[in-house]
Amino acid sequence: MFGRIRERYREAKHKFANVRVDASSYGPIPGKIKAVQARLDEIFSQCNDLVIKEISCGKDGRIKILVVHIEGIVDRRLLNQDVIHPILDYLPSVQSEDSSSIYQQLSKCIVISSDIKEVHEMWQAVNFIVSGDAVIFIDGEDRALVVGVKSPEGRQVEEPDTETSIRGSREGFVENLPTNMVLIRKRIKNPDLKMEIMQLGERTKTDICICYIKGLANEEIVREVKERLGKINTDAILDTGIIEQYIADNRLTLFPLVGNSEKCDKLAGKLLEGRVAIICDGTPYVLTVPYLFIESIQATDDYFDHAFFASFMRLLRLLALLTSNLLPALYVALVVFHHTVIPFKLMITLAASQQGIPFPPFIEALLMIIAFELLREAGVRMPRPIGQALSIVGAIVLGEASVAAGIASNLMVIIVAITAVCSFVVPPLIRATMLIRFVFLAAANFLGFLGIMVAVVAVFTHLCTLRSFGIPYLAPFSPLTAHDLKDSLIMVPIWAMITRPKILRQQENVRGVKGSKRQEVDKGRDSQKG
């Protein structure tokens, strides 16, 4: 199997070889400052975090200087101290009309910083800009000065609580929008990464940032996102959760149609797959659209791990999902209807455990599940120190006392415990699972396996009707996109994932090379994906 994939990979590489040679398509730095500005505007279109400072100097201020950097990733103090101040302080004294002499002055004496480079190509300049350096263009010169003013480190970001991973970055988003934008920019150093800021909410005037990679994201989806965001008619946006409810395709479904994440590396991966992110000021949760069902059983760690292991974990997650939905229902159906299915020995065990329980299994299951959900909710709301006490109470009440008191059978306790554990394995679907479980339970009590089947088929029908930003929710399974199965339940190794999900319909489908043509090619193969 891998042999074929490797072959295709080679083909794809070959196909894009010419693109690599053509890496400097931006051309050399034009001599005219106007042209430079135009080029920059073109390259960084829709990048609202780009800062271009224009300074006049020379005789009569005839010579213009552009200081270009990206807000947030530069150390502003350093920038002011090393670049802006020297220029403003010394340049007025230079009364020259010759641009090259100004250039000399700048590079030799004025700029204090020790980290100065000279570049001649536009793409080099752009690369330095997006990686956090300041670039100085001088009118009349076909070269530019690069001053290293990278912010030594990002802001203090913490590991997110809600999404932990064994492997991979521990950086999580914070509440501050600019910081979040920087965090993304730091991972994807590319002018194609577009960040458009808009304000939403009549009263709150919350800053929203739509983030996507031009050329990878489907233009239609980007347009659709903007349109739906524009249609939001409310005076308060406090969290992305509110946006999520406004922009979802089907507003009543229990299943998440918009993804959210707190992790930078995960988001970067989603962006590189061609998804669109929506960042909102004031919340660390970043939305990604379109969101498909399969994403809920994918985890960021999967991509950093051995493919076999990751595939196994995904199958396990699917199993857990099914178990947490269906196990209580199956149990009830078994003990209430389908006695013919139970082998004799098991029958004795089951019947013995049922003896003396005053409730029918359905009520018993209902009680136990509700008790568990209560405990879970209490655990979330409770201040953390009290959580310990709560878990003790829960363990004793649920685990032992109810059995000892003859309220619940010990088997039912096991069933509910397994159900609970399984439901935690697939966090994005916890809420959907929680409610659908009751539906299955009721159906099982009504018509046994047949009832469960009717309910399952109904839920499947519902899933089939869902779409997320026009993409069928159950893709790549239904409609079957054989192409995208490589990253579904079974995951192929990362080096074999040559193409991006086809269902998202980007223009540029092959991973690697083309998107990052201006970087060193091998480094550019984005092995990182969320």
Added chain:
Amino acid sequence: MTVKKDKGRKALLILLLIFPLLLAGCWNNRPLTEINIVAGMGLERTEDGKILVTVQVAEPGAIQPASAGGGSGGEKSKPVFVASNEGETVFEALRGMLAVVDKKLFLSTAQVLIIGEKLAQEGIGEILDFFERDYEVSYLVDVIVAKDATPDELLRIESDMDTIPAVYIKGTVENTAARGTVKKTLLIDLFKDMDCKGRQPTAGQITKSSDKEVRTEGLAVFRDGKLAGWLNPYETRGFLFANNELKGGIVNVPVDNGKAAFEIIRSKGSVSVEVEDGKPSMLIIRVNAEANVGEYGSGGRLDSLETLYMLEEKLGEEIGKEIEMALEKCQKEFASDIFGFGIYLHKYYPKCWKEVENDWHNIFSKLPADIRVDAKIMRVGLVINPVGKGE
């Protein structure tokens, strides 16, 4: 438009979901605590021609001490109880039993179905119909025919070996079936053969050996749905050899001045009929058996190939003798083709079968037989020569 539609679908879904809730728990809904788990069943004909049904019901609470709470009550109760009731039909007798027992009887878990000798002699065809028709009966119940004892007696024994006597009986059937002295007969086998003219049904035999023990050995032979007679354990084994149903067993062979015992490892048997001029002329039985030496008490050495070949021949003869005994009994005494020669005829000589079909019992019992057994001894065990015969 889309939103409206979505709302509509959602509402329908909700309707679909709430509907079951409203009607929760009707009709076939029956918790496990409200059924009696039947472990064994017995059928017998009473003196006045009615059908006596006996059931052995397991009491789960007594078998597995219930969860801590309910434990105190169930200390002294017996693991099973036996109830019987008579009626005109099986179904009536079973349903009538509800007047005696507390909960509905659940038949699917039955481990054994014991048929009384008297009932078997009068015919089991109409009795079996209930079991075929009822949706809760498992087709995979072991059927055995009681000899010299009523099913009632057998189900009422108190075994020391298993808390549930029916499980104990089933266990003995499995054991003897592995030894090759009883044929493990499932309900479905009876259904299949009952209607088939080319093969007569058979079932295992069970007798009561003491107050606490049963013995399952031998075979009940039916003819036209009625019990025709019994085969003893050796004949049973012969029958199984021929029918390719032998799973294993020990065959004793007299050698020189002692006996040798061989363990059958594998055996392949086939029956066929030779047809001449459109008429069946000869019954043919072929058996290929593989055996190991299990015990060699003849006092001779075993390390020569000649001895081994001689033993193979004798083993073959011995097996052939058993088959011959079984066949002869079926031909001469019962006139019942339990081997399935008729099926063979039907499959490969349909025209010939059409002619003999209705008189098959008679034709079968008069046909000569050709039995050939090819026995092979594969291994001799951990030692080669017996004690005292080494170099």
Added chain:
Amino acid sequence: MGKTRISGLQLFMLLSGFLFGSTVILAPALGAKNDAWLAIIIGGTGGALLMLIYAAISLLNPSKTLVEILKEKMGKVLGSIIAVLYIWYFIHLASLVFRDFGEFICTVTFPETPMTVLISIFALGVVYGVNGGVEVMGRMGELLVPIIPTFILIVSVSLITVNDFTAFLPVLENGMGPVLKAALSYITFPFGETVAFLMLFPNLNRKEKLKKIVFVSAALSALISIVIFFRDISVLGSDLMSRVTFVPHSTTLLFPEANVDPLVDINLMIGGEAKIGVCIYAATKAISQVAGIENYTNLTRAVGAFCVVLSVWDFENVLDLFSWTERIYSYYAITFQVIIPLILLVLSLIKRSKPAEGSDADNEGVIASK
């Protein structure tokens, strides 16, 4: 509103689900007893040909549903009358499947539950699916239909130890008569019933694949039927097999060590849903096209409710159902499944239709496939 499209795979799955439909509970061609496999091969060939005729009709009239074809070829009045007859046939077919389903469940699992309730619950699910449109039905099929052959194969493989592989002998004991009769009934049930798909074929996105899809799914269905037949006869024996009501169910009862009839239930749900779903969709779509209503989903609930009532009303008991299906159904079905489609085929060949507007691409597909 643009036309909803389904992919070739989805159509294939829907067709296969439709063909598996009731055959998972009622083994086909049992009239031929031991020679049913022969009847299945003959009937399967005939069925595949019949389905190819439907495909040809659809290809000759690109982007047109059965009702539109009828109206165009037979004139507005006659066409509409025949279309109404077809509507009746689709509704009746759905109700027959409902009834099969209800009788099966009531016999083997829930004898005390009223059949009407079971059928109604089932109908709710089906109507919900149909209301989602062809696309949703296609996706459902794609997702669920593969489960049916998987389960059938699992059961078959597990039963291999109790098999008697020569049970199907002797061949042709009673001559060709019963075989041909059984083959005929196998053509009408289930192959001929795919005439309902004439309402669905126009939704296929790649027309040139239609013939292949139709043929492969017919072949697959016949193949699975043969597997089922050999499994059943070698497990049950021909004598018992000719007596039991629901053959596949009785076979699964013999699954070693465990009772797996819930698996049959699952197959039933999926196959039944596909079959009834397509029938109700065809009926509703046909009604709205005859009456000129734009949105067919308005009527699905009414049609569904009527089908449920009809299924209960139509037959007094299970034997009534079986005997009617055996005696009358073939004749009844042949009218709709063979005679009218053949007339349509001839008419379509005589006067080629001008392509419906905006379907140049489809037309090219037709030309390419010829």
Added chain:
Amino acid sequence: MNSILLAIIAVFIILILYDMRIFIRNKEPAKVYVLYFFLMGAGLIVSLLLAAGIRPVAPSRLIEAVFKMIGIAK
């Protein structure tokens, strides 16, 4: 007996109310109403008759009669 009748009527009323809501909102033409009530009415009447113990002549019987009349079926 009566409860069955009531249940049938209730189910039909729920269905009809539900659909009417959609029809009115979508401003469906009259023929939709006509067809809808034709089907629903037929269903309701037949099911009420069935529940009351009267079985109207089943369509299958009619079909059988037609084929017998033509002389195809026996």
